[in-house]
Amino acid sequence: MPLVHVEHLQKRFRVAERGGGPLGALRRVISREGRGVREVAAVEDISFAIGRGEMVAYVGPNGAGKSTTIKMLTGILVPSGGSVVVDGLIPWRQRTMLAARIGVVFGQRTQLWWDLPLIESLRLLRHIYKVPEGRYREKLARLTDLLDLGPFLDRPVRQLSLGQRMRGDLAASLLHDPKILYLDEPTIGLDVVAKERIRTFLLDLNRREGVTVLLTTHDMADISRLCERMLIIDHGKLLYDGGVGAIAERYGGERRLVVDLAEDVAAPAVPGARLERREGTRLWLSFRREEIGAPALIAALTARYAIRDLTLEEPDIEAVVRRIYEEGLP
Amino acid sequence: MRVYLEAARMSYRCYRTYGAATLAGLATNGFFGLLRSSVFIAFYEGRPIAEGYTLDDALTYVWLTQGMIMPLFLWGWLEIADTIRSGSIASDLAKPLDYFGFWLGRDLGRAAYHILYRWLPTILIGLIFFGIGLPGSALAWLAFALSFLLAIVLSFCLRFMINVVGFWTTDVRGIMGMVLLFVNFLTGFLVPLEFFPPALRAIVTELPFAAMISIPNKIFLEQAQGRDLLLLLGRQLFWVVVFVGAAWLLLRSATRKLVVQGG
Numbered sequence: 358m359p360l361v362h363v364e365h366l367q368k369r370f371r372v373a374e375r376g377g378g379p380l381g382a383l384r385r386v387i388s389r390e391g392r393g394v395r396e397v398a399a400v401e402d403i404s405f406a407i408g409r410g411e412m413v414a415y416v417g418p419n420g421a422g423k424s425t426t427i428k429m430l431t432g433i434l435v436p437s438g439g440s441v442v443v444d445g446l447i448p449w450r451q452r453t454m455l456a457a458r459i460g461v462v463f464g465q466r467t468q469l470w471w472d473l474p475l476i477e478s479l480r481l482l483r484h485i486y487k488v489p490e491g492r493y494r495e496k497l498a499r500l501t502d503l504l505d506l507g508p509f510l511d512r513p514v515r516q517l518s519l520g521q522r523m524r525g526d527l528a529a530s531l532l533h534d535p536k537i538l539y540l541d542e543p544t545i546g547l548d549v550v551a552k553e554r555i556r557t558f559l560l561d562l563n564r565r566e567g568v569t570v571l572l573t574t575h576d577m578a579d580i581s582r583l584c585e586r587m588l589i590i591d592h593g594k595l596l597y598d599g600g601v602g603a604i605a606e607r608y609g610g611e612r613r614l615v616v617d618l619a620e621d622v623a624a625p626a627v628p629g630a631r632l633e634r635r636e637g638t639r640l641w642l643s644f645r646r647e648e649i650g651a652p653a654l655i656a657a658l659t660a661r662y663a664i665r666d667l668t669l670e671e672p673d674i675e676a677v678v679r680r681i682y683e684e685g686l687p
Numbered sequence: 688m689r690v691y692l693e694a695a696r697m698s699y700r701c702y703r704t705y706g707a708a709t710l711a712g713l714a715t716n717g718f719f720g721l722l723r724s725s726v727f728i729a730f731y732e733g734r735p736i737a738e739g740y741t742l743d744d745a746l747t748y749v750w751l752t753q754g755m756i757m758p759l760f761l762w763g764w765l766e767i768a769d770t771i772r773s774g775s776i777a778s779d780l781a782k783p784l785d786y787f788g789f790w791l792g793r794d795l796g797r798a799a800y801h802i803l804y805r806w807l808p809t810i811l812i813g814l815i816f817f818g819i820g821l822p823g824s825a826l827a828w829l830a831f832a833l834s835f836l837l838a839i840v841l842s843f844c845l846r847f848m849i850n851v852v853g854f855w856t857t858d859v860r861g862i863m864g865m866v867l868l869f870v871n872f873l874t875g876f877l878v879p880l881e882f883f884p885p886a887l888r889a890i891v892t893e894l895p896f897a898a899m900i901s902i903p904n905k906i907f908l909e910q911a912q913g914r915d916l917l918l919l920l921g922r923q924l925f926w927v928v929v930f931v932g933a934a935w936l937l938l939r940s941a942t943r944k945l946v947v948q949g950g
Binding site: 428431432433435452453454456457459461463466467468470471472473477480481484485486487513 | 689690693694697700701704705773774775777778779780781782783784942943
């Protein structure tokens with residue numbers, strides 16, 4: 358039984374056309390209909406399953422329905438159709454019970470108390486989740502160590518840098534040992550070092566403690582570093598569910614060999630590879646894994662030409678994902 | 688239970704970080720207290736008593752109600768509506784918490800701060816500059832403390848419900864404004880309800896708004912003793928039960944068809 362099981366999930370919002378002024382607001386409250394009501398589907402039809410210990414990327418352009426899905430998985434939003442089961446519970450019916458088993462980080466918002474020292478928010482969470490004192494101390498010490506919270510535990514959250522705040526939010530979501538962690542853009546706005554720190558932490562968390570992670574992000578480096586599997590959605594529909602490496606392979610992702618020749622060659626050609634570009638003695642050869650392996654290609658090259666240098670480029674996920682957003686699946 | 692106490696404590700500490708705002712607020716309360724006192728002093732010129740209120744009673748009423756403004760926070764409290772607008776409510780709802788209890792705890796912590804730093808100083812200003820009367824016995828103080836607490840819980844329920852309407856419409860400011868227009872009169876904040884024309888007075892004293900300011904005020908002025916006092920407290924308790932129930936039902940239907948803002 359997978360930990361998260363989603364079938365034909367659907368969420369439609371009814372958007373009321375706005376009438377002016379306080380009376381308009383009151384009218385909208387009193388009468389169900391109001392004036393012109395539009396239906397917008399944020400999630401159209403999505404099905405997937407996530408097993409224990411998986412770390413899955415949930416990807417899609419802005420407005421694709423990612424956050425809406427996460428809100429339904431946590432029970433904050435009631436689906437308009439389809440079914441969701443998380444750890445044997447129906448989120449929106451058993452929200453409070455489920456809440457003790459999940460952790461959520463919304464990268465663009467904080468759950469920490471803005472005006473108070475970070476440690477105060479953590480202490481409140483201990484009471485919210487009823488974590489025993491000893492267990493809390495142990496966990497706090499460990500998280501403080503791993504996320505390097507020490508220098509700013511006693512500083513008001515509003516004074517923290519974005520990276521520090523995000524680390525604080527991560528700690529806050531993990532104090533109660535959740536089975537599943539939902540991360541909604543956890544690296545948004547962070548610098549390279551801060552991003553890397555969070556990625557290392559997440560990898561460690563997943564590998565060592567087996568926490569299942571569902572991650573939404575716009576940063577392809579997050580995905581290739583953290584996840585083996587990704588789900589791509591757009592317009593509320595699932596476009597892709599499979600390996601992160603495989604996607605580039607499958608959809609236009611060719612590997613590329615950049616070759617510096619020792620001398621100019623009139624019409625260089627290697628069977629199994631396509632000459633993509635050429636600048637003087639530098640060649641860009643693209644090839645598919647299933648047609649020719651990199652060693653075979655290199656062997657063929659060195660047999661024919663004198664070669665000064667070689668670089669192998671793996672397919673670029675970002676380019677593939679961008680193409681999927683723009684053109685749909687090929 | 689512990690978590691609600693902790694929420695109260697943290698909320699208290701949050702408000703304590705804004706000392707300058709407290710000072711500015713006190714100055715404003717003091718200024719309007721002075722204004723309202725002057726009106727009553729002019730009104731009582733050559734008139735020893737009106738509707739059971741002497742000038743001293745009226746002045747006590749003025750400074751008590753000025754002090755109650757912040758503890759009751761009836762004038763424009765949108766903390767919950769703001770979390771709905773910004774979407775940060777999502778984190779609160781993703782926790783194993785009783786949402787109503789959580790906010791009640793937070794609000795009582797806030798009220799504790801405002802009692803200490805707004806109500807108490809305002810009463811002291813009234814005491815020093817206008818010689819207002821205070822309850823004369825420990826029992827009277829106890830009755831007032833209980834009545835004040837019930838009034839705060841009641842005001843919280845009203846504010847909570849107005850804010851929760853934010854689940855349906857993101858603009859609750861208009862509704863807040865309208866309700867508060869009534870609140871100013873119906874609670875007995877601007878003028879004691881006893882000063883209303885008899886027919887109107889008979890109605891407004893029956894409304895829950897009277898339990899927010901008018902009743903604690905009567906108890907502070909020791910206008911009711913014994914059985915009457917118990918009846919007043921009972922009336923407040925009745926409205927608290929009704930309002931807590933209503934707030935809970937409204938919250939339930941709100942979370943059922945929840946719309947959290949932001950994609």
